[in-house]
Structure formats: structure tokens, C-alpha cells
Amino acid sequence: xxxxxxxxxxxxxxxxxxxxxxxxxxxxxxxxxxxxxxxxxxxxxxxxxxxxxxxxxxxxxxxxxxxxxxxxxxxxxxxxxxxxxxxxxxxxxxxxxxxxxxxxxxxxxxxxxxxxxxxxxxxxxxxxxxxxxxxxxxxxxxxxxxxxxxxxxxxxxxxxxxxxxxxxxxxxxxxxxxxxxxxxxxxxxxxxxxxxxxxxxxxxxxxxxxxxxxxxxxxxxxxxxxxxxxxxxxxxxxxxxxxxxxxxxxxxxxxxxxx
Numbered sequence: 001x002x003x004x005x006x007x008x009x010x011x012x013x014x015x016x017x018x019x020x021x022x023x024x025x026x027x028x029x030x031x032x033x034x035x036x037x038x039x040x041x042x043x044x045x046x047x048x049x050x051x052x053x054x055x056x057x058x059x060x061x062x063x064x065x066x067x068x069x070x071x072x073x074x075x076x077x078x079x080x081x082x083x084x085x086x087x088x089x090x091x092x093x094x095x096x097x098x099x100x101x102x103x104x105x106x107x108x109x110x111x112x113x114x115x116x117x118x119x120x121x122x123x124x125x126x127x128x129x130x131x132x133x134x135x136x137x138x139x140x141x142x143x144x145x146x147x148x149x150x151x152x153x154x155x156x157x158x159x160x161x162x163x164x165x166x167x168x169x170x171x172x173x174x175x176x177x178x179x180x181x182x183x184x185x186x187x188x189x190x191x192x193x194x195x196x197x198x199x200x201x202x203x204x205x206x207x208x209x210x211x212x213x214x215x216x217x218x219x220x221x222x223x224x225x226x227x228x229x230x231x232x233x234x235x236x237x238x239x240x241x242x243x244x245x246x247x248x249x250x251x252x253x254x255x256x257x258x259x
Contacts, residue, residue: 011084014077019201021074026198028067029190033230036170040237043167043249048149050138051163052156071120078113112193119186126173133173138164143249167249171238180235191228195220 007013038046053060122132130137143165149157157163174180198220202208208216237243 011081014081015204017073018077018081019204021070021077022197022201024070025067025074026194029194030227033227036234037230039167039170039234040243042147043143043165043246044145044147044149046167046170047143047163047165048145048157050166051161052149052151055157071117075113075117112189116186116190116193119190127169138166138169141165141168143167146248165249167246170234171245171249174235174238177239180239183235184232187231188228191224194227195224198223
């Protein structure tokens with residue numbers, strides 16, 4: 001118990017908490033992107049995927065609460081460390097020298113972090129709660145799977161199952177130019193935040209050495225660029241018309257609305 005308490009009480013412990021929670025959140029961010037990219041496949045994919053997650057029941061809520069806890073601890077640790085740094089910074093000249101030496105991503109990592117937090121709140125309200133665009137929320141339209149949705153070769157959701165039409169919800173949400181542009185900007189800031197954050201967590205956890213620091217940095221930059229491009233592709237393709245709605249999703253939604 002004393003070890004856990006020290007993580008919250010000491011500066012080193014808070015840095016470790018930031019790194020560990022950041023690692024959890026990075027894993028979720030990339031996993032979330034992989035799931036969302038199924039919008040480019042048949043509607044069975046993303047709708048079956050969403051139904052599979054929904055059917056996990058309590059496990060889904062455990063994961064959600066765990067992610068919320070990770071976000072809360074990450075923000076708390078970042079805020080406390082920021083206040084401690086300001087108190088220990090000393091003369092103004094020292095602050096100016098630190099600013100010059102710091103990279104662009106590290107200078108603004110806390111500001112981008114708070115902006116990303118606001119984006120997460122909006123994202124949950126938009127696609128999870130349906131509070132911002134209730135007319136296009138997934139529960140308003142149903143979809144009947146035409147193929148089994150499988151996980152690791154096992155059937156997770158059977159063909160013929162009626163599920164919420166997540167495919168259509170995402171498509172209609174990003175047909176709005178303000179929404180799509182907002183998401184693109186927010187994900188750009190998130191990618192910028194990850195650029196410094198991922199690099200720093202390796203250093204905090206003692207996994208970065210001088211021999212491969214440059215290589216690690218290049219890998220982190222590449223991952224952040226790919227993450228941004230992957231997230232850009234979804235609203236970008238929908239907004240520009242490069243991705244047209246699949247007929248199966250539109251027909252099912254129309255039939256459901258008429259009933």
C-alpha cells in the first residue's frame with residue numbers, strides 16, 4: 001500500500017503514473033482507430049463489431065470505467081507536475097532558456113492535452129450518448145447483419161441479428177462540414193500531443209537509451225503521422241464524397257424509419 005501511496009505523493013511516482021496511464025490511453029486510441037476504419041468495409045463489419053462490444057455487458061463498463069480512471073489520473077498527474085515545475089522554475093531567465101531548448105510538441109503538450117479532453121467529452125456526447133445529434137443517433141435506426149461477425153474465427157454475432165446502425169450514424173455525423181472539420185483539427189492536436197507524450201513515456205519508464213533514442217523518435221513520429229492520417233481518412237472521405245454510403249445500410253435505415 002505504501003508503494004501505491006508513493007506513486008501519488010512523489011514527483012517521480014506521478015511521472016510514472018502519467019507514463020502508465022498514457023500507455024493505456026495510447027493503446028486504446030490505436031485500437032479505437034482500427035475499429036473505426038471498418039467504416040470502409042461492408043456495414044456488417046462495424047455494426048457487428050459494435051454489437052459484439054455491446055454484448056460484453058459488464059466487461060464493457062469495466063473497460064470504460066478503467067479508461068475514465070486512466071484519463072482522470074493522467075490529467076491530475078499532469079496538472080500537479082505543471083504546478084510543481086512552475087514553483088521550482090526560479091528566475092525568468094531560466095524559463096526562457098527552457099522554452100528555447102524545448103521542442104514544439106513539448107511546449108504545448110499540456111494545452112493540447114486539455115483541448116483533447118474537451119474533444120473526448122464531445123466525442124462521447126456525439127457517438128456514445130447521442131446528445132449532440134439525436135436525430136442521427138445509432139438507436140434510431142436498425143440494421144440486420146447479412147453475414148456472421150466473427151472474432152478469432154468464432155461467431156460473435158450471427159447473421160440475421162438486428163443491431164443499431166452504427167455505420168449510418170458515423171456516416172451522417174461526418175456529412176456535417178463543421179463536425180468533420182472539428183474532428184480533423186482535434187485529432188491533429190491529439191496526434192501532436194502523442195508525439196511528445198509517447199516519446200516521454202519511454203524515457204520515464206527507462207526504456208529509452210542513447211543508442212536507439214533517434215530510432216525510437218522516428219518510429220514515434222511515424223506512428224503519430226499514421227494515426228493522424230487514419231483518423232483524417234474517415235471524415236475526409238465522407239465529407240468529400242470519396243466514400244459513398246453502402247446501399248445495404250441506407251436501405252435498412254429507410255425501412256426501419258418507415259416502420
